Amino acid sequence: AGGGGLLEKIRKWYYNLAGFNKLGLMRDDTLHEDDDVKEALKRLPEHLYNERVFRIKRALDLSLKHQILPKDQWVKYEEDRPYLEPYLKEVIRERQEREAWNKK
């Protein structure tokens, strides 16, 4: 339990150091858009997709003005949800299945 708590603390420290939460972004907003991510984005339900677009727009605006959000609006480590992860995992699994079949 002590070891697990330490790992969590390190992750939280690194999350805050990375700094994208100060622009109001979540981790999945910052993923590099390769083919798998693009396909997973197509499968996002509409409300999640709209929230993502809003966050990215807001972050672009802030970086244009060289500002960051006030501290109470930063995304907290606990609140950051990997919303794209299940869709992305499924896309990658399907691609691997296709490749496995095509190799046979």
Added chain:
Amino acid sequence: LRKSILLCFLLQKRFYSLKVAPKVSSSGTAAKVKLSPESQNPEITKLPNGLVIASLENFSPASRIGVFIKAGSRYETSSNLGTAHLLRLASNLTTKGVSSFRITRGIEAVGGSLSVHATREKMAYSVECLRDYVDTVMEYLLNVTTAPEFRPWEVADLQPQLKVDKAIALQNPQVGVLENLHAAAYKNALANPLYCPDYRVGKITPEQLHHFVQNNFTSSGMALVGIGIKHSTLKQVAEQFLNIRSGGGVPGAKAVYRGGEIRKQTGDSLVHAAVVAEGAVLGSKEANAFSVLQYVLGAGPLVKRGSNVTSKLTQGAAKATSQPFDVSAFNVNYSDSGLFGVYIISQAPSAGEVIKAALNQVKAVAQGGVTDADVTTAKNQLKANYLMSVETSKGLLNEIGSESLFSGTHTSPSAAAQKIDSVSTADVVNAAKKFVSGKKSMAASGDLGNTPFLDEL
């Protein structure tokens, strides 16, 4: 657990070569293996949860298995029209056990095929493959019928297919006329179109699909049928995997016949018209009488590209016009209603005369203008048609499946032939009388300038 069941299947298959090889011996008491389906009637079991299992072991190298379900366009309501059509197209979408890609490639890899056939009252998912690969395709079939996921993006990608499917079907004017005929003849249930209405394309949601499956794909409304497979195998599969949704589900509305007419004015020089009255219920004694009446009047040419001179309807219409035409009797039976009448294809200027002539012919039969010889000929034609339709494994599966689904029994071909023979000339005349006196419905399409309305007939 699943692996052990598959292993059992494999072990059972090992011993086929010993079982099938007939003993050839010179003594007269050698056991002969009966191979013809005539003497090898399907075995039928009904499970306590209502599922019917039927199988016919005809030792053929290819097996055909079907899941027949009491679901179809009649079980839609006005808020979810077109769901059954999309469901028909959705048979290869991802399921809980296998992905869409794997279903397609897996079935291709074993040389099998998965197809869906749906009428207003039933849906039939069938797979066929070589005997050795039955377990593989069975897995896909069960996944598709019991555990579809209807992922939102897959369903959205499938919706344009509705339009294409409908356009291809409507290239045949008969399809359009029959859709209109049902819409005109019934108030609900059977009035629902087989093909998705245009305004619903793109609006069918996965929730509606799930709802439809939950309500209609229940054990008591399903039948698992196999040809070329052992009964015990099917039974094991059914008990293991088809037990998920028990209960009767939501019962469909009773079809109410109303009798109306729908006319579709197009520029076509050929007029397609159908005039019907309420007919017989599937499986009733009346149904046999109507079928015989259909053949007495003429149910399509018996000689390919021939002129169909022997049919009464054709003879009557030939007196009315010299332009090309085609007239045949139309008969369809559903579980709680039916339609019987005439279907006419004629040139636009002579449509009125042809329709009136056809109806006069039926009236003549109703007034007793049919001889015993006519009825016997018609019976023979009906018997021949029926027996030839169950010659193919596809037709046979369909026949066994439909009958198991609706009545849980099987009528052997000889029993069916007997039933047809038991129809008397008086029954045929009564059937014709029922048509003449019944409230009519009509659907027509083409250049309808010379096509009479129902009240003018």
